[in-house]
Amino acid sequence: MVTFNPETSKQLFYSRLAPLHYPIGVLFLILAVRLWQLQILQGAEYALKAEQNRVRTIQLVAPRGNITDRSGLPLVENRPSFNVLLYREAMRDQSDTGRFLTDMVGIKADDFSSRLRRSKGTGLYHPIVLKEDVGIEDISTIDAHKRDHPEIQLGPEPRRLYRYGTLAAHLLGYVGEISEDELSRDTFPGARTGSFVGRSGAERVYNQSLVGRDGVRQVLVDSVGREVGMLDEVDSVIGGELQLTLDLDLQLKAEELLKDKVGTIVAMDPRNGEILALASSPSFDPNTFSSRISGQGWNDIVNNPDNPLQNRAIQNSYSPGSVFKLIMADAGLEEGMVDDTTHVYCTGSAFYYNRVYHCAAKNGHGYVDLDSAIAKSCDIFFYELGKRLGISKIAQHAREFGLGEKTGVDLPGEHSGVVPSPEWKERTQHTKWYAGETISVSIGQGYVLVTPLQILRAVSAISTGTLVTPHIFLHAERQPDALPEWPQQKLPVDEEILNKIRHGMWGSVNGSGGTGHGAEIHGLNICGKTGTVQVIGNEKKKELGGKQAEYEDHSWFAGFGNKDNPEIAVVVFVEHGGHGGTACAPLAREILSVYFAKKTHPALAIASANPAAGIRQ
DSSP, X not given: OOOOOHHHHHHHHHHHHGGGHHHHHHHHHHHHHHHHIIIIISHHHHHHHHHHOEEEEEEEOOOOOOXXXXXXXXXXXXXXXEEEEEOXXXXXXXXXXXXXXXXXXXOOHHHHHHHHHHTTTSOTTSOEEEESXXXXXXXXXXXXXXXXXXXXXXXXXXXXXXXXTTTTHHHHOOEEEOOHHHHHTTSSTTOOTTOEEEOSHHHHHTHHHHOOBOEEEEEEEOTTSOEEEEEEEEOOBOOOOEEESOOHHHHHHHHHHTTTOOEEEEEEOTTTOBEEEEEEESOOOGGGGSSOOOHHHHHHHHTOTTOTTOOTTTSOOBOOGGGGXXXXXXXXXXXXXXXXTOOEEEOSEEEETTEEEEOSSTTOOEEEOHHHHHHHTOHHHHHHHHHHHOHHHHHHHHHHTTTTSOOOOSSTTOOOOBOOOHHHHXXXXXXXXXXXXXXXHTTTOTXXXXXXXXXXXXXXXXXXXXXXXXXXEEEESSOOSSOOOOOOEEOSSOHHHHHHHHHHHHHHHHSTTOTTGXXXXXXXXXXXXXXXXXXXXXXXXXXXXXXXXGGSOEEXXXXXXXXXXXXXXXXXXXXXXXXXXXXXHHHHHHHHHXXXXXXXXXXXXXXXXXXXXXXXX
């Protein structure tokens, strides 16, 4: 029988366990050392890395709404682009980052420092835009070095694409980055630092209809700034589409006609004020402003002596020349100083207030009545009429046709022009009005100044009897807060009087010896009036010797078609173009021809038949 001895068993257990004491001790020692290393030696490093694993909020920029012509043909769209972004929280060495950007991405050191300085007020996790709209070379470089420089990222951002380049640039406008001053004054509600907003034209006026709603994506980033997961995403919403009254076919033709000229062509539906074409030359390419324009690029534009940013249709005021005789005709008829029996004998010159005034026809027109005076543009007839009317009555009737005031067009920067009067001269020049000054005003010279759009509005009123408000807005997918209104007012002029003026305008284009014969279109009753404006006097021209381009006369044509059913009114103005009948009337004929050809044969439409015509590549 075997007896169990507890004491012997215990000793046996410990003797077998003894060899494990050392390995277990070593294991615990290793664990203790590692724990000490992690918590003491590397504790700060790992705490920083843990701190750097956090949420990054990425702004998803919403594209602006498209802009189309009246038929829905696209004029302004968006194209994809990428910006170079810096995430400061992932930047380990500013000097190293700066060298990489300078050597590899072409960003100047001063520009890098400047953008860092300007961004101090923004949140740490808000990216800094370092370079906009980069090309494939920069994209490839940044992608190849993303492990070494995770602080440098590419951010997508839609850019404006003006499909036809310079076409209708003054009407469409352009976009640019919002300024700090505009942000502080809340000029563009909802905009933030770096936002692109409308700077001119339709882009400016209808900015709030065109802007979209930015989206946001929240991602988790690791200690070196790499995205390791997405937490949430709210898609951006594209801005509303804006449809303009513009007719692309007419606009293309107007731009073509103004090539290498300085001037403007504007066409409008006289019945409702819808602008069908508005071309101002020289023009500019609004695509230039879709990214941040360089200082040199901006200087090249603003220092151009021909002022390409100037919208000559509404921002430049000119003497109207003989186009103003239409207003004079109305004043004479309304005041009872002209009737069917009124005749003036034109010898080519006349003497008023101790000075000789000449007619454009050096040998005179002989006996002329109102009808032939308008058609042949007889200066002597209107000198006599102006002398009898006096400046105050002339000013009164000019204002009835909207001259001397803004038209109300929905474009920024419109000028009001000048309708002179004794009160105006006393207020602005602190001197009295002299009777001899009325003689010059009678033929649209002297102090009277108008914009081409004002003349278009006045001629439209002659054609319909109603003074309309010109406008470019047709429809918006996202309506403005305050819907636009286009007031109209009936002219305080008898229809019989307007008919007499229209008949004289018809004779100018279609009659024998009419100055506007260049606008005649067989089978159509086009009405019009030419104008030629002296830049300097004839005596001064003789002193200078010979013709010099900068001293050539300015030229006008204003008209509409058809006489008894007006659908379109056109004004053409060319700086230093010479005689209106030769410089402008043929251009008006081209615009009118395209308009009426489209009505008869829609397949002839330039843009509709060839959607790629003139598109900027």
